[in-house]
Amino acid sequence: MIVWLASFPRSGNTMLRILLQTFYGRLSYSLYDESSGDGTARENSFAGIAGFAGRVTGPVLEELRQQPETSFVKTHGHPVDDSPALCLVRDGRDALVSYAHFVRTYEPEMASRYSFDEVLRILIESRDHFGGWSDNIRSWYGRTTKGPTVWLRYEDLVGDPLGQLEGAMRKLDVDVSPRRAAPVRFGELHDRWPDFFRTGRPGSWPREMNDELHELFWRHHQEPMDWFGYEKARLLNAS
Numbered sequence: 078m079i080v081w082l083a084s085f086p087r088s089g090n091t092m093l094r095i096l097l098q099t100f101y102g103r104l105s106y107s108l109y110d111e112s113s114g115d116g117t118a119r120e121n122s123f124a125g126i127a128g129f130a131g132r133v134t135g136p137v138l139e140e141l142r143q144q145p146e147t148s149f150v151k152t153h154g155h156p157v158d159d160s161p162a163l164c165l166v167r168d169g170r171d172a173l174v175s176y177a178h179f180v181r182t183y184e185p186e187m188a189s190r191y192s193f194d195e196v197l198r199i200l201i202e203s204r205d206h207f208g209g210w211s212d213n214i215r216s217w218y219g220r221t222t223k224g225p226t227v228w229l230r231y232e233d234l235v236g237d238p239l240g241q242l243e244g245a246m247r248k249l250d251v252d253v254s255p256r257r258a259a260p261v262r263f264g265e266l267h268d269r270w271p272d273f274f275r276t277g278r279p280g281s282w283p284r285e286m287n288d289e290l291h292e293l294f295w296r297h298h299q300e301p302m303d304w305f306g307y308e309k310a311r312l313l314n315a316s
Contacts, residue, residue, distance in 0.1 A: 078141075078142065078144070078145070078146075078147050078148070078160070078161075079138070079141050079142055079147070079148045079149070079150050079160050080147055080148070080149050080150070080160065080161045080162065080163055080249060080251060081150055081151075081152050081156075081160055081161070081162040081163065081164075082094065082105060082149050082150060082151045082152065082162075082163055082165070083152050083153075083156075083162050083163070083164045083165070083217050084153065084164065084165040084166070084167075085153060085166075085167075085169075085172055085176075085207060085210050085213045085214065086153050086172070086176050086179070086206070086207060087167070087172045087173075087175035087176040087179055088165050088166060088167035088172050088231055089165050089167055089231040089234060089235075090151055090153070090165055091151075092234075093163075093165055093229075093234065094149070094151060096234075096238050096242060097149060097242070100238075100239055100242060100255045101242075101253045101254070101255055103149060103253060105148075105149040105150065105151060106137075106141070106148060106149065106150045106151065107150070107151040108150065108151060108152050108153075108154065109151070109153075138150070142160070147251050147252075147253070149163075153207045153213070154207060155208060155213065155216040155217075156216055156217060156220050156222075158222075159222040159223045159224050160222075160224050161224035161225050161226070161227075161249050161251075162217060162224070162225075162226045162227070163227050163229065163245055163249060164214075164217045164218075164226060164227065164228050164229070165228075165229050165230075165231055165234070166214060166228060166229070166230055166231065166301075166305050167230070167231035167232070167279075168231075168232070168279065168280070168282065168302075168307045169210045169211070169294065169298050169301065169302060169307070170282035170286055170291070170294055170307075171231075171279065171280070171281060171282045172210060173197060173200045173201060173210060173286075173294070174197065174281075174282045174285050174286055176200055176206075177193055177196040177197040177200055178193070180196055180200070181193060181196055193285070194287070194290065197285075197286065197290055198290060198293065201290065201293055201294050201297055201298075202293070202297065209297075210298055210301070211297060211298045211300065211301050214301045214304075215300075215301065218301070218304065225248060225249055225250070227245050227248045227249050228305075229241055229245055230305060231279070232279040232280075235279065239255065243255065295309055
């Protein structure tokens with residue numbers, strides 16, 4: 078059986094996978110080839126972050142479906158089957174600000190052509206990047222399947238990683254035994270891979286999303302923000 082680890086990019090999926098390994102000793106898979114770098118220090122660093130995960134292709138994915146043990150598989154795509162899913166959602170403003178930095182870091186041609194604000198505007202308006210933030214979430218939020226769809230807010234996971242994961246495993250009816258290992262803190266990940274784990278602080282978007290882009294974001298993405306209780310006001314911990 079597989080359980081999807083589903084999220085829009087930069088919503089904490091890699092951190093979730095590291096926590097699964099830390100708490101439960103469970104290595105996860107990915108739909109994306111994250112196993113090797115391209116020879117540059119930055120790309121090799123990215124490969125090192127996800128080096129514990131295997132690349133899942135069609136035949137391998139089908140093999141995982143047939144195994145009695147649960148396999149966790151990362152996806153940024155839309156649902157493709159009835160498998161249970163653990164969906165991670167992050168305040169879309171934080172996710173898109175982080176994604177804009179990610180694009181400018183790992184896609185140098187974008188950094189040379191567009192400013193940060195221009196990349197952020199593209200991501201706010203685009204439906205080409207995994208369907209866009211809203212449509213990506215809608216695709217999982219609205220699905221009706223035999224397997225459960227369990228949601229975790231990134232902000233809650235950061236605040237109580239073991240408690241949130243244990244609750245999610247119960248809802249998914251996945252039998253895993255925690256090792257009671259010390260939780261991995263975001264600061265540790267940032268110290269090791271600062272380009273990838275940049276800040277991780279919930280509510281930090283006002284520092285980098287100006288008022289005009291914020292209004293643009295809200296026009297495009299208000300409905301899913303309301304679903305998960307994210308308010309429009311600038312947050313107090315942004316200072």
